[in-house]
Amino acid sequence: MGTKGKTGSLFFLLAVCGMFLAPAPSQREYLKTGPWYPADPGELRKLLNQVFRSSAPAPRIFGEIRAIIVPHAGYAYSGVCAASAYRLLAVEQVDRIILLGPGHRSYFQGACVSSYEHNTTPLGSIPVDIAVTRELAKSDLFMVNNRTMQYEHSLENHLPLLQYRFGDRIPPVVPVLIGQANTDQIREIARVLRSWVDQRTLVVVSSDFTHYGPRFSYVPFRDSIPARIRALDMEVISFIRKGDIPGLIRYQQEKKPTICGIRPILVLMEMFADREVQVHLVDYFNSGDITGDYGHCVSYASIVVTGSQKTGPLKPEEQQALLQISRRVLGRYLDRPPDPEKVTAGLSITPRLRQKRGIFVTLRKGRHLRGCIGDLEGRDPLVLGVIRKTRDAALRDPRFPPVTEGDIADIQVEISVLTPLEKIEHYGKIRLGTDGVLIRRGSRRAVFLPQVATETGWDLEQLLSRLCLKGGLEPEAYRDKGTALFIFQVQKFGETE
Numbered sequence: 001m002g003t004k005g006k007t008g009s010l011f012f013l014l015a016v017c018g019m020f021l022a023p024a025p026s027q028r029e030y031l032k033t034g035p036w037y038p039a040d041p042g043e044l045r046k047l048l049n050q051v052f053r054s055s056a057p058a059p060r061i062f063g064e065i066r067a068i069i070v071p072h073a074g075y076a077y078s079g080v081c082a083a084s085a086y087r088l089l090a091v092e093q094v095d096r097i098i099l100l101g102p103g104h105r106s107y108f109q110g111a112c113v114s115s116y117e118h119n120t121t122p123l124g125s126i127p128v129d130i131a132v133t134r135e136l137a138k139s140d141l142f143m144v145n146n147r148t149m150q151y152e153h154s155l156e157n158h159l160p161l162l163q164y165r166f167g168d169r170i171p172p173v174v175p176v177l178i179g180q181a182n183t184d185q186i187r188e189i190a191r192v193l194r195s196w197v198d199q200r201t202l203v204v205v206s207s208d209f210t211h212y213g214p215r216f217s218y219v220p221f222r223d224s225i226p227a228r229i230r231a232l233d234m235e236v237i238s239f240i241r242k243g244d245i246p247g248l249i250r251y252q253q254e255k256k257p258t259i260c261g262i263r264p265i266l267v268l269m270e271m272f273a274d275r276e277v278q279v280h281l282v283d284y285f286n287s288g289d290i291t292g293d294y295g296h297c298v299s300y301a302s303i304v305v306t307g308s309q310k311t312g313p314l315k316p317e318e319q320q321a322l323l324q325i326s327r328r329v330l331g332r333y334l335d336r337p338p339d340p341e342k343v344t345a346g347l348s349i350t351p352r353l354r355q356k357r358g359i360f361v362t363l364r365k366g367r368h369l370r371g372c373i374g375d376l377e378g379r380d381p382l383v384l385g386v387i388r389k390t391r392d393a394a395l396r397d398p399r400f401p402p403v404t405e406g407d408i409a410d411i412q413v414e415i416s417v418l419t420p421l422e423k424i425e426h427y428g429k430i431r432l433g434t435d436g437v438l439i440r441r442g443s444r445r446a447v448f449l450p451q452v453a454t455e456t457g458w459d460l461e462q463l464l465s466r467l468c469l470k471g472g473l474e475p476e477a478y479r480d481k482g483t484a485l486f487i488f489q490v491q492k493f494g495e496t497e
Contacts, residue, residue, distance in 0.1 A: 041122040051075055056283040056302070059341075063350045065089055066307045067203035067268055067276060069240075069261075071300035073221035077287045078208065080299040082158070084283035085285045086165045090305060093351055094202045096129055098174045098193060099413065100264040101154030102105060104365035108179040110141035111189050114149040119173065123163045131171035132196050136176070139192050141185060150211045152177055154206040160202075176404030178263045183249060186263060190270030203305075205268045207261020209233045213296035225294040226286060232282070233255050233299050236298065239313040240303065241279040243438050245269050255281065268305070276356065277307040298341055306354070314352060314417060319493040323349045325383065326361060326390040326413045327495075334394060334403065354381045357490065358418030360449060361389040363403065363411050370411055371397040376421065376438060376447060376488075410469065416449055416495030423484040427478055437479060437486040439467050450490050 068085040071078035094357040103112065113133045118125040136142045136334035151156070163170055174196070181189065197203065210229050212218055221228050226438055236257060245266060252262055259265070283302035288294035314322070330342050359382060360374030371393035389411070394403035403411065421438060424430070430437055432453040439446050446467050453463050479484050482493045 005373040007287070015243065022408055027438060037379055038156060040304060041124075044160060045164070047075060047079075048160060051079040052083045052087060052164070054080045055087055056080075057086075059086055059280075059282065061282075061304055061306060061354075062346070064093070064199075064306055064354055065202070065206065066197075066275075067305040068266060069205045069207060069268070069301065069303035069305075070158065070161075070243060071208045071302070072154045072206045073208055073287070073300065075157070075190045075297060077093065077298070078300040079161075080387065081283045081285060081302045082161055083403075085302040085304055086161055088282065089165060089202065091169065092352060093165045094166075095200040096132075096196070096198075096464045097171055097172065097202050097204060098176065099155055099204045099206065099263075100134075100178060100193075100267060101152060101158075102264055103148065103152060103179045104154060105151055105178045105441075106148040106179070108143065108145070110146065110179055110181060110185060111136070112143050112145050112148050112177040112179060113137055114146045114175065115144055116146060116149070119159055119175065121159045121163060126159060126163065126170055127172045127176045129165060132172075132174045136192060139188075141181075141192065142176075149175060149177060158204060158206055170482075178267055180263075181263055186266050187270050190267045191275075193267065194271045197471070201431065203268060203271065205261060205264045207259060207265055209236070209257075209259050209301050210293070210300040211258040211260070211298050215296055216258055217488070218256075220255075225297075226288060229286060229294075229297070230284075231301055233301060237279075237301060237303065239268065240265065243269060243273060243277070245273065257301050271303065272305065272307070275307055277305050280304045280306065291461055296379050313491050314493075315350075315370075318350055318452050319354055320416070321349065321353060322382065322415055323413055323493070323495055325386050326415065329387055330403070330408050330411065330413070333391060334405065334408075335477055338391065340387060342386060343387055344383060349383055353383050354480055356380060357382050357385070358421075359385040360387060360418070360490075361386060361393045361417040362414040362416065362494075363390075363393050364414065365407065365410050367414075369400075370407070370435050371400050372462075373397055374416070374418075374447075376418065378418070378420070382417065405435065405473060412495045414492065416490045419489045421488050424485050424487055426431055427485055428462055430460060430464075430485075430487055432463065434489065436490055437464070437467060438486040438488070439473070440484040440486070441473055441480075444471045444473055449492075 051363060065088060070082040070085050099262050113136050116128055117130055118127055118382065212225065212229055221324050226476035235251065236259060239251060266479060281301065286297050286299040327344055329338055329468065356378040358376045358378040360372060363371040373389050373392035374394060378389065434450055436450045437441050437448050448463065448467050458466065464478040468475050468477045478485065
């Protein structure tokens with residue numbers, strides 16, 4: 001967040017750099033000069049350089065970034081906040097951008113797209129994914145209105161930020177304005193958009209947060225203004241974090257927070273309602289923090305939404321990164337909680353290593369097991385899972401005494417990354433040495449990794465009987481209809497002795 005002194009020199013040029021969407025040059029000549037943006041692309045790029053340099057230090061976000069929520073005020077006010085999210089994007093992982101914003105200047109129901117093939121800024125043209133916009137226009141809830149799209153700053157202000165971050169490889173953008181919409185319409189707009197969101201699609205939602213002051217007709221309190229505005233915004237962000245759409249709608253109706261992009265935010269929440277995502281607040285501040293005037297102010301939040309990509313085998317370099325992480329935990333963090341950012345410092349953490357996967361960490365001393373702890377459900381991204389389960393295997397496996405500093409040099413690490421659990425109707429489907437098995441009956445459960453069958457030489461009935469006993473069940477419980485069986489496969493890799 002910039003201080004008043006740091007942003008003052010930027011104010012004039014930034015305040016006049018409202019970008020506009022325009023048709024392709026073949027449809028209408030691009031205006032190269034005008035009162036709403038710097039005529040010189042070099043000046044705009046210089047401003048963007050300063051905005052990104054001043055943005056919040058990039059935290060280590062674990063999980064593939066699926067969406068961001070970013071503000072759209074003048075760059076002097078909110079540009080730094082928006083850049084804090086943009087700088088986290090893995091641009092090589094994005095092939096399409098869906099840009100959602102609220103309509104400030106026009107009243108309309110539903111959503112709006114344009115018929116333009118390109119959007120233009122002083123930095124050049126951005127292709128519109130016209131295959132998508134043409135299909136969206138077939139829905140009764142999506143109208144086509146070029147004039148409404150042309151002069152909307154909630155979309156316009158993000159185009160140069162996207163150009164700056166993606167550079168020459170900027171993918172096609174799908175600009176969409178969200179107008180007035182009830183709950184059912186928001187759900188339907190989200191359903192239509194969701195069909196175009198795959199693993200390589202980024203959703204960008206443009207929204208400022210609380211607008212406070214008489215000019216916004218919003219003065220619900222007159223004391224402790226910064227703290228109370230923050231409390232309002234954090235309550236909204238908590239609903240976003242929990243994916244609580246009804247809760248956010250009720251809060252909006254009761255408290256009436258002046259969040260201009262509340263409907264695009266609700267559309268985003270509906271788009272990801274059936275997917276497992278995590279929401280991270282990256283940056284937050286208020287324009288009053290810059291100007292000193294809280295009697296008329298707007299707050300800004302930069303939010304990142306992460307989720308898992310499709311599972312797949314890890315590459316050798318990814319395997320080595322996880323093994324290095326495990327070794328660092330053993331070497332430095334047996335006596336204190338690990339700091340994930342320090343443990344992963346200097347390592348290439350790919351999107352695949354940020355996905356949530358089941359994982360087991362096995363420690364061996366020579367040929368003897370020294371500890372093995374895992375997580376079948378994949379509640380953590382792989383990187384965090386390795387950090388936590390390495391420490392658990394070393395210190396919390398009840399079958400063994402805790403690993404000490406003197407043990408570490410003789411211990412080898414083995415990591416097993418799991419595919420999602422698959423329920424089976426009959427135990428005959430289990431492939432010995434290939435499938436791991438989870439047995440569950442009521443509150444009792446037990447698991448064997450695939451290598452157990454190989455290492456013991458047990459046949460299928462022996463394996464399942466021992467698994468039942470491990471879970472506190474009768475040896476033949478695997479045959480009962482009330483017993484659930486799940487299989488999974490494992491990618492196993494480890495250190496050499």
